[in-house]
Amino acid sequence: MAPYQIRVFGDPVLKQVAKEITNVDDALVRLVDDMFETMYDAPGIGLAAPQVGVQKRLFVYDLGDEPGVLVNPVIKETDGEWLYEEGCLSVPGLSWEILRPNRVHLVGYDLDGNEIDLEVDELAGRLFQHEFDHLDGKLLLEHLDEDQRRDAMKILRDRAMAMPDVEPAPPKRRGLSLR
Numbered sequence: 001m002a003p004y005q006i007r008v009f010g011d012p013v014l015k016q017v018a019k020e021i022t023n024v025d026d027a028l029v030r031l032v033d034d035m036f037e038t039m040y041d042a043p044g045i046g047l048a049a050p051q052v053g054v055q056k057r058l059f060v061y062d063l064g065d066e067p068g069v070l071v072n073p074v075i076k077e078t079d080g081e082w083l084y085e086e087g088c089l090s091v092p093g094l095s096w097e098i099l100r101p102n103r104v105h106l107v108g109y110d111l112d113g114n115e116i117d118l119e120v121d122e123l124a125g126r127l128f129q130h131e132f133d134h135l136d137g138k139l140l141l142e143h144l145d146e147d148q149r150r151d152a153m154k155i156l157r158d159r160a161m162a163m164p165d166v167e168p169a170p171p172k173r174r175g176l177s178l179r
């Protein structure tokens with residue numbers, strides 16, 4: 001079983017801006033390992049920390065050549081346009097043709113603190129823009145056109161209503177417990 005359950009649309013953690021990473025410790029290395037396992041299990045080609053409920057600026061990816069992790073990524077420049085059918089593990093089962101810049105220049109760090117400088121396009125360019133958005137609390141839904149957005153919201157609303165009732169939270173205790 002995957003170490004994490006991937007957070008889905010509606011979870012407030014997906015709308016929060018993640019925090020810069022200041023220190024790579026054992027816990028962070030373990031987080032990255034667990035994120036890879038969760039991503040491969042899904043399966044997906046990219047996963048950002050907020051998608052597993054962790055408010056840190058990092059994402060993992062694997063486009064089939066070699067797995068990578070990017071810490072504190074910054075997009076320096078984008079260029080061109082590319083239309084591509086894009087999905088997200090946090091909006092499962094849905095995808096839309098979305099127009100975004102084609103080429104991306106981004107920099108970040110690996111887990112050893114080495115600077116990573118990447119210029120990519122097409123699928124890799126799309127992946128990095130998508131994962132970067134997650135760190136700023138944005139989902140691909142924000143890139144839909146008006147018609148796509150209306151359809152998406154209807155589907156997501158219907159899904160939310162079809163969800164089985166969750167067990168009610170235990171009543172809040174008022175005052176002091178005497179035990």
Ligand code: NI
Nearest residue numbers: 087088089090
């Ligand atoms: Ni996503």
